[in-house]
Amino acid sequence: MTLPVFFELEKMFPKVQFDVLVGERSKEIFLTLPNVDEVFLYTSKHRGIMGKIPLIKNISKKRYDLVIDLRHSILPIFVRSKKKIFTTFKPKISGIHATEEHLKNVFHKCAQSFEFDYSDKIIIDTKTIIKFSDVFDRIQGSVGIVPGATWQPKAYRVEGFISVAKRLRDLGLNLVLLGSSDEIDLCEQISKEVESLNLCGKTNLMDLFYIIKNLSVLVTNDSGPMHIASLLDIPTVALFGPSDERRYRPWGKKFRVLMHKEICRECLYQRCDKGGSCMDLIKPDEIVKATIDILRTLE
Secondary structure (H helix, E strand, C coil): CCHHHHHHHHHHCCCCCEEEEEEHHHHHHHHHCCCEEEEEEECHHHCHHHHHHHHHHHHCCCCEEEEECCCCCCHHHHCCEEEEECCCCCCCCCCCCHHHHHHHHHHCCCHHHCCCCCHHHCCCCHHHHHHCHHHHHHHCCCEEEECCCCCHHHCCCHHHHHHHHHHHHHCCCCEEECCCHHHHHHHHHHHHHCCCEECCCCCCHHHHHHHHHCCCEEEEECCHHHHHHHHCCCCEEEECCCCCHHHHCCCCCCEEEECCCHHHHHCCHHHCCCCCHHHHHCCHHHHHHHHHHHHHCCC
């Protein structure tokens, strides 16, 4: 959700070199971008004031023309820069997408002022293309399914995904299962019941960009792959429960959000005592219909 800001800055300042501070999971994409000079990693050892001191010292070896913070962090306060745009003491803007909030904070323009198609910005290396060359014909134009989520209550039940997968397969659609190594069991439960290409646990971040870019549609919980699909302008069916879909839904126009209990927008995640039962209100028939509908709009 922060990459649109980076790409818009790149358009404005095509000759400028950028340094970025990111988490471990995001570093791969920034390492491929030609305008990125240095990638600083924020890891678990940097939590707390004492943990941040070495990181601040390292970043402060340089002096910047501009520092932008999109994570409500205190770090920009200590980085040497001629100008700073930071959200440290700003409350989050309620009711709007996080991407729109970022764009407002940086450019002071509404989201409608920008065009969101950054698929040509993502550079896929030859190794990734070769890695999936044997199964590319099973990836291209297929329906991707992401059954996992970083927090269990945000995940649709696996039995529901199996029902959806069977229906889609009966309609003649090829399926690709995606997820992290923590979600291998979920995808195996689906692949045992439904013919599919199971790539769960076999992909890094750039692999995901390459695979999702070649899908016809992605069916997913609120997850990282959902945001990748949004960035690549790939049609998406997103399943939401204990999360604010107004802030974290897919971006753009090619998506369907399925959600039935708006009170769950305010769920405080770890305090949820319902076990994500709001996700059960979404029925497999709805997911199949939304997937077929969004595919028909592409014909």
